[in-house]
Amino acid sequence: xxxxxxIVELDTRKLNALIRKIPGNVADAVAATAFAIExxxxxxxxxxxxxxxxSIYSRVxxxxxxxxxxxxxxxxxxxxxxxxxxxxxxxxxxxxxGPGVEYAVYVELGTSKRGAQPFLLPAVRxxxxxxxxxxxxxxx
Numbered sequence: 001x002x003x004x005x006x007i008v009e010l011d012t013r014k015l016n017a018l019i020r021k022i023p024g025n026v027a028d029a030v031a032a033t034a035f036a037i038e039x040x041x042x043x044x045x046x047x048x049x050x051x052x053x054x055s056i057y058s059r060v061x062x063x064x065x066x067x068x069x070x071x072x073x074x075x076x077x078x079x080x081x082x083x084x085x086x087x088x089x090x091x092x093x094x095x096x097x098g099p100g101v102e103y104a105v106y107v108e109l110g111t112s113k114r115g116a117q118p119f120l121l122p123a124v125r126x127x128x129x130x131x132x133x134x135x136x137x138x139x140x
Contacts, residue, residue, distance in 0.1 A: 027092040031060045033127060034095035040123035041097065045107075051078035052107060055100040056120075061092040 054073035110116030
């Protein structure tokens, strides 16, 4: 009995052109951007004991991130402070950056008694231009 076969041919010229325009590996670009945001957030973070600043870390790709180092730094700056864990990235091109201390959201957004002292959102905005540099011109 003869089989009917279907051949599907994909024209990957446009996809290949897009890939050639990406400066380096996408996972590397995501990691570099995440670490740049982390660095800027640490610069922006208000400092009392240093626990907030020390708790900011990145989880990139499938790596565990530097949560253990951050937790040790937080414990030395503010004993008894609990560290939260950022979610595990689903793939190599996903990254999470944020603080591990529970009170960070109140610092970032403020409360009814204390004004906001944003550090993370301004860090993202400061690094936005590097995203354009890393991925700019891809759609051209």
